[in-house]
Amino acid sequence: MYPTHTPKVTRPYGVPGDYAAGFHTGTDFGWTRPIEIIRNTFRGTVVRVGYDADGYGKFVVVRCRTLRHGTRYAWYCHLDSHNNLRVGRYLRSGAIIGVMGSTGNAFGRHLHYEERVGQNRYGVDARKPILLKARTVSRSLKRQGWK
Ligand SMILES: [Zn+2]
Incomplete structure (x- = not known):
């Protein structure tokens, strides 16, 4: 069972704002427990593990090849740590x-989750996340094994 604890979208993709791209290039998720494990949304290969002090902090990028949507690069950002x-x-x-x-x-603890169609280009390559649908996030996260 999933108790009172469900992931929430705290900032959706695409809202205009003070970003280098002029809009929010990913989806933000907030949780409430002291430690939150971040899980992979769609099978794929790790293509980058990095640290960007002025931007995404500790981040991991997974390349996902999908039949319906082609290649997507999933970015997991602002991590406290990654799983080696x-x-x-x-x-x-x-x-x-x-x-x-x-x-x-x-600002505060959250996951910035982003999907790009290219590997590196910030902003222009960003797309609305589809591997993880924001409208059904708790259901799809549960299905994908998040706890
Ligand atoms: Zn964000």
């Missing part, structure tokens, strides 16, 4: 990415 991930590691959906944090340019 290395580039090239294959992750099933539901695999542990790391622990939610507020590293980098983040």
Whole structure:
């Protein structure tokens, strides 16, 4: 059972604001427990593990190849830590990415989850997340093994 604890979208994709791209390029999720485990949304390969002090903090990028949507790069940002991930590691959906944090340019602890159609270009490559549907986030997260 899923008790009172459900992930919430705290800031949706696309809202205009004081971002380098002029809009919010991902979806923000907030939780309430002291430690929140972040899990992979869609099977794929780790292509980047990095740290960006002025932006995304500790982040992990997973390349997902989908039949319906082609290749998507899923970014997990502001992590407190990651699960010893290395580039090239294959992750099933539901695999542990790391622990939610507020590293980098983040107001408070949250997950900035972003999907891009290219590997690197901030802003222009960002798309509305589809591998994880915001409207059905708690259901799809549960299905994918988040706890
Ligand atoms: Zn964000």
